[in-house]
Amino acid sequence: MNKKALFITSILTVLLLGLAGILYYNHHITVAKVEKEVNEIYFNNKHDYINPNYSLEDLEKVKYDSRHIYGDHAKELQELIDRAIDKRKAIQFLNDSVLDDKPIIEGNQVNKDWVIEDGVSAEEVDKKKDRFNFDYSDKLVEDLKANYGLLQQVAQSNETIENKIDHLPEKFMIESLDKDLDAFNQVAKEISNYIDHTNKEGQADLFKKRLMDYALSVKEQTANQDGYSKSLGKLLKQDELASVLTGSPVDYRPLVAITFDDGPDDNVENAMDICEQYGIKATFFLQGNNTEKKPELAREIVKRGHHVANHSYDHPDFAKLTDKQILDQINRTQDIIKQATGVTPTLFRTPYGQDRARTTQLVAPLKPCYWNTTSRDWQLTDPDDIYDMIMKNMQHHSVILQHSRYTATTDALKKVIPELKKRGYVFVFPEQIPDIKTWNHN
Structure with missing residues (x-):
């Protein structure tokens, strides 16, 4: 080989080695870039849940970036990208099938309270079943399959129910x-x-x-x-x-609602215990000032499945108040009860049952709720006398007025409830008794 050929060969070798080095370097950089993106796509090294900030378009771009990498590690990265794309498509379908404010899967959070969007048909859901036929399993795949199966059931049930109602x-x-x-x-x-x-x-x-x-x-x-x-x-x-x-024109059964005024108080938990011993729930008409003092008891009432209602802020005689003062009593108490319990009352009862008609007009849409059976427990101190008073006043549909702060009242309740059950009474909330609409007068 002459000197000229040797020189050319040497130059070509250097160029090829340089090019190989550049290609190796670029490949190394590309692999590192793809690896970084894959790590950002997934929340952890289990590679199950995917980052909600990565859209399907973003994932396709990462896949495009990975097309020139090679080797076993590259194959692992490419497989993780493909899996992320498949998962994103499945997540997107699930979330598009439910109300926007309650997506089923968002990142690594799975919402169990999702609500199916109106118009989503069983046929439409079934057409996407191949999207959920994963050939591997991880925590996200399990969540996807479970929620897709439930979505199928809900969509089918909606159509079945509509058809059955028609028939x-x-x-x-x-x-x-x-x-x-x-x-x-x-x-x-x-x-x-x-x-x-x-x-x-x-x-x-x-x-x-x-x-x-x-x-x-x-x-x-x-x-x-x-x-x-x-x-x-x-x-x-x-x-x-x-x-x-219940409470409709065809309900011939005797109905009764247990109500307590002026709480929450130190004896309210005893009242709830007795009610729950017999499997019933009561309605507690709370004062705003007492709820401010004992918000934890107000929360406990709601937590245990009883109802709360509005009984003014500090129990004045509404007949002596201006319209503005009445509104302040009711609205202030609404806010206090809502803040303490998370529940906004829908019923009110004025102190002493005074000024019913005027208050009803002022505080609408709040509904009035009074009583037709009294315990007179603010006068009677013997549990047997309270029991006799209630039984004497019982009607076919009764709302019983009591005050949980009196231990004599709760002692009487231990006899009242089983006796009413024995007489066939069905225990309900007062709004289930239609007669209360006729008691809005003094």
């Missing part, structure tokens, strides 16, 4: 009563199964209307007959149906 009977026929009740009960159970994941208030209202029409038909056709109470009794003995019909 529910509207008119009562004695020969098909049991069959009709089974149909109503089945729909009621299906509605309750997925109620937390549906935005179907209209569906529930339609069911309630159909059930009410049927119940009224029972009442009309069996009025003044032995079959009336027997047929309605079957309706009202099924929990799902009874919950809809």
Whole structure:
């Protein structure tokens, strides 16, 4: 080989080595870049949950950046990118199928309280099943599959329920009563199964209307007959149906609501314990000043499933107050109760039951709630006397006025509740008793 050829060969070798070095360096830089991006895509080295800040477009760009890397490590990175893209598509479909304010999966957070978007059909959901056929498993994949399965069930249930409501009977026929009740009960159970994941208030209202029409038909056709109470009794003995019909024109059962005024007080937990011993809930009409002093007791009332209502700030006689003063008493107490419990009351009761009509006009849409059965526990100190007073005043539909701060009252309650149960009374909240609407007068 002459000198010239040797020189050229040497130059080419140097160039090739330089180019190889540059390519190796660039490859190393690209791998490092892709590796950094993959680490940003995932929350941890388990490579399951993905960063919500990475859109599908962002992930496709990372995949594009990885197209020229090679080697075993590169294959691992590319597989992680492909998995992230598949997961993002699955997440996107799930989140697009529910209300915007409650996405199912956001980063590494899984929301169990999602609500399906109106118009999402079972067919539309089923078409995406291949998107959830992952050939591997991790925590996110498990969450994706579980929520997709639940979404399928909710979408299918919505369509099934709508179809079944359309075919529910509207008119009562004695020969098909049991069959009709089974149909109503089945729909009621299906509605309750997925109620937390549906935005179907209209569906529930339609069911309630159909059930009410049927119940009224029972009442009309069996009025003044032995079959009336027997047929309605079957309706009202099924929990799902009874919950809809309680207090309605077809509810012939005796109803009672337990209420306490002026709390929260030091004896309120005792009152709740006694109520809960017998499986019932009460309504506590709270004063604003007492709630300020004992907010933890107000919270406990709500936590234990009882209702809270408004009983003014410091118990003045409303008949002696101006309109502005009444509004201040009620509005101030609304704010205090809401701050203490997280619940905004929907009912109010004026101190001493005074000035009912004027207050009702002033504080609408708050609803008035008074009583027709008194314990007179602010005068009577013997539990037996309080018990006798309540029993003497009981009516077919009763709202009982009591004060939980008196131990004599709670002692009497231990006799009152079992006796009322023995007499067939159904314990409800006062708003379930239609008669309270007629008591808004002094």
